[in-house]
Amino acid sequence: MGDMIIKTNPVTGEKIGEFPISSPEHVSQAVARARGAFLLWSQMSLRTRMDALAGLQSEILRKGEEFARRISEDTGKPLVDSLLTELMSVPLFLGHYRKLAPRVLSRRKVKTPLVFQGKKSYVEHFPMGVIGVISPWNFPFQLSMIPIISALIGGNTVVLKPSEVTPITGEIVRELFAAIDVPEGTVEVIQGDGGTGAALVEADIDKVFFTGSVATGRKVMAAAAKKPIPVELELGGKDAMIICADANLKRAAKGAVWGGLLNCGQVCTSVERIFVEASVYDRFIELLKVEVEAVRVGGPDEKADVGPLTFPQQLETVEAQIEQAKSAGAKVLVGGERLDRKGQFYMPTVLTGVKPDMAVYREETFGPVLPVIKVADVDEAVRMANDHQYGLTGSVWTSDLKRGLAIASRLECGQVMVNDVITSVGNPAIPFGGVKSSGFGRYHGPEGLLAFTNQKAIMVGKDKANSEPFWFPYEKKYDEVLEAFRLLLNNHLLKALGPLKRLNKINREADVERKKGFGAGGES
Numbered sequence: 001m002g003d004m005i006i007k008t009n010p011v012t013g014e015k016i017g018e019f020p021i022s023s024p025e026h027v028s029q030a031v032a033r034a035r036g037a038f039l040l041w042s043q044m045s046l047r048t049r050m051d052a053l054a055g056l057q058s059e060i061l062r063k064g065e066e067f068a069r070r071i072s073e074d075t076g077k078p079l080v081d082s083l084l085t086e087l088m089s090v091p092l093f094l095g096h097y098r099k100l101a102p103r104v105l106s107r108r109k110v111k112t113p114l115v116f117q118g119k120k121s122y123v124e125h126f127p128m129g130v131i132g133v134i135s136p137w138n139f140p141f142q143l144s145m146i147p148i149i150s151a152l153i154g155g156n157t158v159v160l161k162p163s164e165v166t167p168i169t170g171e172i173v174r175e176l177f178a179a180i181d182v183p184e185g186t187v188e189v190i191q192g193d194g195g196t197g198a199a200l201v202e203a204d205i206d207k208v209f210f211t212g213s214v215a216t217g218r219k220v221m222a223a224a225a226k227k228p229i230p231v232e233l234e235l236g237g238k239d240a241m242i243i244c245a246d247a248n249l250k251r252a253a254k255g256a257v258w259g260g261l262l263n264c265g266q267v268c269t270s271v272e273r274i275f276v277e278a279s280v281y282d283r284f285i286e287l288l289k290v291e292v293e294a295v296r297v298g299g300p301d302e303k304a305d306v307g308p309l310t311f312p313q314q315l316e317t318v319e320a321q322i323e324q325a326k327s328a329g330a331k332v333l334v335g336g337e338r339l340d341r342k343g344q345f346y347m348p349t350v351l352t353g354v355k356p357d358m359a360v361y362r363e364e365t366f367g368p369v370l371p372v373i374k375v376a377d378v379d380e381a382v383r384m385a386n387d388h389q390y391g392l393t394g395s396v397w398t399s400d401l402k403r404g405l406a407i408a409s410r411l412e413c414g415q416v417m418v419n420d421v422i423t424s425v426g427n428p429a430i431p432f433g434g435v436k437s438s439g440f441g442r443y444h445g446p447e448g449l450l451a452f453t454n455q456k457a458i459m460v461g462k463d464k465a466n467s468e469p470f471w472f473p474y475e476k477k478y479d480e481v482l483e484a485f486r487l488l489l490n491n492h493l494l495k496a497l498g499p500l501k502r503l504n505k506i507n508r509e510a511d512v513e514r515k516k517g518f519g520a521g522g523e524s
């Protein structure tokens with residue numbers, strides 16, 4: 001890639017900017033600055049940190065339209081998406097965490113079993129240090145900002161490595177933190193490619209929060225293992241949408257289209273496999289066709305629903321998967337080819353007759369493609385949905401809510417929606433993350449704050465010399481310990497207090513004996 005990122009416009013294919021790539025030395029310097037800022041930021045009260053971060057909300061409100069335009073220029077996505085799915089996430093999460101963080105991050109008293117006689121126990125959290133956040137290009141703002149603010153609330157500082165595909169959004173993040181009242185170095189942004197990301201993992205950071213592909217996630221984890229530092233991996237998905245015979249089919253068709261084509265299908269939670277019960281399959285296909293054909297494709301200035309793919313390789317991946325599916329017997333119901341214009345535009349596509357051995361079924365597509373699979377019943381749909389390397393999200397469509405929840409519980413993934421798609425990822429109150437090859441770790445919700453803290457347990461003993469039945473001396477204690485052991489194991493907790501008291505008495509008697517010994521022999 002050389003020492004510059006060459007940025008092209010996804011709509012026109014024209015070059016629109018150059019961004020210098022940070023060298024490994026620059027990366028180390030950025031981490032050192034973040035470590036310097038950590039000394040200040042981590043010492044501030046949670047309230048002071050939250051007040052400082054509230055500045056982000058005012059700044060996003062003030063410059064929202066400009067930011068939306070620049071994010072859309074970077075990615076090709078409609079302006080509506082830049083406002084709703086990117087910029088809005090930050091005020092939403094800040095508002096939620098302002099109320100939640102004091103409860104989640106403050107020291108809390110926890111239970112201490114009776115056998116520990118009068119001790120007290122607490123759990124508290126402390127920041128990890130400098131967090132490396134490595135983000136992808138599909139939601140370059142949201143997927144950088146939410147981990148960043150979650151880490152900052154917990155008292156950490158951050159070095160962000162945005163995707164080389166979307167450097168303009170990386171600059172927006174840099175500008176935002178320069179505009180608010182936080183110590184210099186609290187958030188550092190280093191532009192660059194995979195080499196820069198690798199240098200960040202190698203540098204003196206305390207945790208890496210990675211969002212991206214499985215292949216890169218493996219490399220990040222291997223590099224982090226050498227140190228070792230904790231890793232959180234938010235990887236790909238292959239969302240399964242299960243449409244039961246009793247579903248509201250019109251809503252399901254609209255949901256499939258928004259869920260599969262939002263951001264041109266470049267969403268880790270995109271609908272990528274639609275399982276439909278055989279008895280309603282034909283009707284659903286009819287409705288789906290109508291909805292897909294109504295979708296408008298175009299650039300951010302064309303008031304379209306769906307933009308181009310964000311960069312050329314993504315267009316090639318989509319094209320290759322569809323060609324392979326076609327040659328293996330899948331049928332194109334709608335779309336199935338590039339748009340005849342400049343830029344990386346591909347027609348919204350519906351594929352039927354999709355089989356599990358096709359790439360479009362096995363691999364993440366990340367494009368405007370809706371593969372539909374006819375199933376005999378819900379059991380077959382659940383079995384097929386789960387029989388996959390990915391486990392990020394899924395959805396169930398039925399008019400019977402109880403049944404919907406029961407089917408949701410059977411799906412092997414991190415988030416499931418009933419009669420809805422994608423929006424759960426925007427709810428700041430619930431945890432987000434995957435299973436299997438979709439990664440591990442959770443953010444959003446309370447988990448999202450805890451993910452960036454170390455836990456510390458504190459236990460406080462009594463301030464008395466002889467209140468420890470199980471300390472030395474052991475002489476004369478065996479019978480009482482055995483009795484306490486049996487009573488405790490039989491759950492006779494109160495009765496166990498008897499032998500525990502007698503053990504303390506043995507301690508006191510031993511002290512008296514010892515004193516006598518000192519008296520007899522002198523203290524010399």
Ligand code: NAD
Nearest residue numbers: 135136137162163193194197198212213216234235236268
């Ligand atoms: P990618 O793995 O190619 O790149 C992600 C980031 O890692 C980029 O910033 C890249 O520069 C960096 N990188 C590359 N090599 C690296 C290395 N050796 N060490 C450290 N960093 C390195 O992914 P992408 O194409 O940018 O993103 C698309 C993928 O992200 C899809 O698979 C998608 O499903 C996934 N994704 C997951 C979530 C989620 O929350 N689970 C959200 C969005 C996207």
